[in-house]
Amino acid sequence: xxxxxxxxxxxxxxxxxxxxxxxxxxxxxxxxxxxxxxxxxxxxxxxxxxxxxxxxxxxxxxxxxxxxxxxxxxxxxxxxxxxxxxxxxxxxxxxxxxxxxxxxxxxxxxxxxxxxxxxxxxxxxxxxxxxxxxxxxxxxxxxxxxxxxxx
Amino acid sequence: xxxxxxxxxxxxxxxxxxxxxxxxxxxxxxxxxxxxxxxxxxxxxxxxxxxxxxxxxxxxxxxxxxxxxxxxxxxxxxxxxxxxxxxxxxxxxxxxxxxxxxxxxxxxxxxxxxxxxxxxxxxxxxxxxxxxxxxxxxxxxxxxxxxxxx
Numbered sequence: 431x432x433x434x435x436x437x438x439x440x441x442x443x444x445x446x447x448x449x450x451x452x453x454x455x456x457x458x459x460x461x462x463x464x465x466x467x468x469x470x471x472x473x474x475x476x477x478x479x480x481x482x483x484x485x486x487x488x489x490x491x492x493x494x495x496x497x498x499x500x501x502x503x504x505x506x507x508x509x510x511x512x513x514x515x516x517x518x519x520x521x522x523x524x525x526x527x528x529x530x531x532x533x534x535x536x537x538x539x540x541x542x543x544x545x546x547x548x549x550x551x552x553x554x555x556x557x558x559x560x561x562x563x564x565x566x567x568x569x570x571x572x573x574x575x576x577x578x579x580x581x
Numbered sequence: 582x583x584x585x586x587x588x589x590x591x592x593x594x595x596x597x598x599x600x601x602x603x604x605x606x607x608x609x610x611x612x613x614x615x616x617x618x619x620x621x622x623x624x625x626x627x628x629x630x631x632x633x634x635x636x637x638x639x640x641x642x643x644x645x646x647x648x649x650x651x652x653x654x655x656x657x658x659x660x661x662x663x664x665x666x667x668x669x670x671x672x673x674x675x676x677x678x679x680x681x682x683x684x685x686x687x688x689x690x691x692x693x694x695x696x697x698x699x700x701x702x703x704x705x706x707x708x709x710x711x712x713x714x715x716x717x718x719x720x721x722x723x724x725x726x727x728x729x730x731x
Binding site: 461463510512514515518520524535539541554558561563567571575578 | 606607643649650651652653655658660661669670671672677679680681682684695696700703704705706707708711717718723726730731
């Protein structure tokens with residue numbers, strides 16, 4: 431904002447204050463999920479004229495959804511699973527044991543940290559029975575979710 | 582008690598151990614085992630005893646040897662919980678469903694538990710992907726390989 435040619439005639443301190451005020455107002459409105467009438471009333475109390483209030487509200491309405499998504503994503507949460515990859519292998523032998531002949535799965539869960547971005551993925555091996563157990567439990571969770579949304 | 586020198590006993594035990602682990606590792610058949618120990622020139626009775634010893638302990642020895650192979654953490658179990666986030670410091674009046682999962686893994690005799698979270702659509706995606714993985718073993722390709730590699 432400080433580099434904008436249209437604003438170069440204004441005292442930078444005033445500009446900063448305006449920016450901070452506008453940002454605070456927008457963030458509070460977003461946080462409280464305020465509707466347009468609440469925002470207008472608030473701005474009226476601040477003695478803004480009708481035209482400015484209308485402009486502000488229109489712009490706010492345009493960006494409201496993006497703002498809510500952004501605010502909603504701030505905050506701590508456990509590692510978030512984003513994707514899964516798997517590998518099926520058939521073990522034949524190891525140097526300690528020959529003729530093993532067992533299928534085995536290698537599953538990797540791609541995870542993301544809420545703030546700092548990357549985190550090493552969670553990998554583990556499992557047998558077919560264990561994978562069936564895992565999938566069974568996940569399906570239970572999904573069924574519960576479905577029931578909860580129907581309540 | 583056996584009236585034999587310590588060295589002889591040690592060698593005996595080591596020899597026996599080697600015989601049993603190698604046989605178990607290679608999973609040799611009864612006939613091959615009998616042929617192998619025949620060259621040692623023991624009595625028939627002793628050979629029979631050794632064969633029985635091999636057959637009785639083979640499974641257990643193999644499962645112990647299996648522990649020595651390189652491995653990754655393995656799956657133990659999974660617990661899940663449904664949560665709905667209603668508000669946070671930065672945003673009020675939310676309805677954000679999430680599935681919180683506690684994944685129990687075994688690594689080198691230790692159990693670790695990791696808490697993870699996912700959203701409903703990713704959960705469905707995970708289920709679909711892993712079901713595909715399970716289905717792979719039943720395909721013709723895999724069946725053919727399993728059949729031909731016995």
